[in-house]
Amino acid sequence: MNHEQLQQSMYTLIVETSTNLPKDVRRAVKAAKERENAGTRAAMSLDTITTNIKMADDNISPICQDTGMPTFKIKTPVGVNQIQIQKAIYAAMEQATKDGKLRPNSVDSLNGSNSGNNLGLGTPVIKFEQWEEDYIDARLILKGGGCENKNIQYSLPCELEGIGKAGRDLDGIRKCIMHSVYQAQGQGCSAGFIGVGIGGDRSSGYDLAKTQLFRGVDDVNENEDLRKLEEYVMTHANELGIGTMGFGGETTLLGCKVGVMNRLPASFFVSVAYNCWAYRRLGVSVNAETGEINEWYYQDGEDVSFDTAQKEEQEIKSESRVVTLQAPITEEQIRDLKVGDVVKINGMMYTGRDAIHKYLSTNDSPVDLNGQVIYHCGPVMLKDAEGQWHVKAAGPTTSIREEPYQGDIMKRFGIRAVIGKGGMGPKTLKALGEHGGVYLNAIGGAAQYYADCIKGVEGVDLMNFGIPEAMWHLRVEGFTAVVTMDSHGNSLHEEVDKSSLEKLAKFKEPVFA
Numbered sequence: 001m002n003h004e005q006l007q008q009s010m011y012t013l014i015v016e017t018s019t020n021l022p023k024d025v026r027r028a029v030k031a032a033k034e035r036e037n038a039g040t041r042a043a044m045s046l047d048t049i050t051t052n053i054k055m056a057d058d059n060i061s062p063i064c065q066d067t068g069m070p071t072f073k074i075k076t077p078v079g080v081n082q083i084q085i086q087k088a089i090y091a092a093m094e095q096a097t098k099d100g101k102l103r104p105n106s107v108d109s110l111n112g113s114n115s116g117n118n119l120g121l122g123t124p125v126i127k128f129e130q131w132e133e134d135y136i137d138a139r140l141i142l143k144g145g146g147c148e149n150k151n152i153q154y155s156l157p158c159e160l161e162g163i164g165k166a167g168r169d170l171d172g173i174r175k176c177i178m179h180s181v182y183q184a185q186g187q188g189c190s191a192g193f194i195g196v197g198i199g200g201d202r203s204s205g206y207d208l209a210k211t212q213l214f215r216g217v218d219d220v221n222e223n224e225d226l227r228k229l230e231e232y233v234m235t236h237a238n239e240l241g242i243g244t245m246g247f248g249g250e251t252t253l254l255g256c257k258v259g260v261m262n263r264l265p266a267s268f269f270v271s272v273a274y275n276c277w278a279y280r281r282l283g284v285s286v287n288a289e290t291g292e293i294n295e296w297y298y299q300d301g302e303d304v305s306f307d308t309a310q311k312e313e314q315e316i317k318s319e320s321r322v323v324t325l326q327a328p329i330t331e332e333q334i335r336d337l338k339v340g341d342v343v344k345i346n347g348m349m350y351t352g353r354d355a356i357h358k359y360l361s362t363n364d365s366p367v368d369l370n371g372q373v374i375y376h377c378g379p380v381m382l383k384d385a386e387g388q389w390h391v392k393a394a395g396p397t398t399s400i401r402e403e404p405y406q407g408d409i410m411k412r413f414g415i416r417a418v419i420g421k422g423g424m425g426p427k428t429l430k431a432l433g434e435h436g437g438v439y440l441n442a443i444g445g446a447a448q449y450y451a452d453c454i455k456g457v458e459g460v461d462l463m464n465f466g467i468p469e470a471m472w473h474l475r476v477e478g479f480t481a482v483v484t485m486d487s488h489g490n491s492l493h494e495e496v497d498k499s500s501l502e503k504l505a506k507f508k509e510p511v512f513a
């Protein structure tokens, strides 16, 4: 096989997957958008999302800064050298990382060092299978860490919060799936897609769940029971009212695919793989002799091209109060903010995620954070020939991971605002009240949209933590986010969690008896 051509084909597959959302996913996002009422938070968030999808197309840049765990599923004709394909993928991964199409995402689990090129123990994941066709079928999913954290595995029978007892039957499975959507809230960047695996052991069950994510969104299950189950979940999960980013709204789930395999007599697992709206999976058929791409998968049917103009229209229709803030921010300005306000930030913000929060809990800050804004973000960055850094993608990361540290750090350093996604818990809410702080929710996955608000990179500290985890000093203009936790004890996340749990309880009665 032509090695160079094969490497080029794998590179194209990676870049397209990271930057160009497949047509079937776009259609699902478009349908969700049409269901929301203009001016609501959900509609505005979906506008940001569709604008972002279009920007990623135009810039050929990552849709979301978390380019995920690259997982390849490859079928090869008998006699094709799989080691050669693996080498081509490794080289293509390295090139795509260098070109800013992938974030360096492979981190040593013991010492935290980032390999810098997306290669390392266990990365990327490549699964080979042989088949009797004469071409190669190569599929890739880039599934981000935030939604991966919301995967869940149930061992039946069990007792589930809200929805009650789940037994070892189809109705028990139904309850687990409904619960899985509830427990994800907005933290996996809803509206999401779920792949469900029934049976297997703990690892093959999850693998089956992830394999379901390779099915097309419009695909209809051949198994009659599972088809009914998928339809049921699609209708009723959307009655939970979690909505886009957990802001409330009509659409919480964009797709549900269920697969089944045999199990051991003692085990009964239901495994759920949760994928964010930034559902980056594509596939190609490759000529086994030339290494060239023959055909793309998931790209049939109606094309959906989003435009960027509706964003401003939505903002005009919105009834939210819009407050412009220039960092550094005073306590008085923060205390004036209420849940539901839209904030536009100008000036500086500093990125800080997992490593920085742990570091700041026992060390001094490299910069004065008094009155400043911390952005939970691990960007994609590229350095030019002059040594200047450029932001290639910079959306928020899931904030709840910083819950153990956030309140103390805000108080100690005088931080007034944190921006992230998915909300934080009671400890942070209490600290916001005591100290005079605010939590701002940005739209998860909208990495191009936010990168566009960043007008300059003024510095960086703690680069030893690697690109996603370093503290980047960013100068922003018109960085827009919604107040979802304020200094008066209000949390939209707490409210939506409570109301969706009440709604979940309505699905307690048996359906598939």
Ligand SMILES: O=C(O)C[C@H](O)C(=O)O
Binding pocket: 065, 066, 144, 145, 146, 147, 187, 188, 377, 378, 395, 396, 397, 398, 444
């Ligand atoms: O790692 C990130 O940048 C984001 C992550 O995928 C998340 O959803 O929290």
Ligand code: SF4
Binding pocket: 064, 065, 066, 067, 068, 143, 144, 145, 146, 147, 187, 188, 189, 276, 277, 278, 395, 396, 397, 398, 444, 445, 446
């Ligand atoms: S930030 Fe959101 S959209 Fe991006 S990978 Fe994480 S869960 Fe997905």
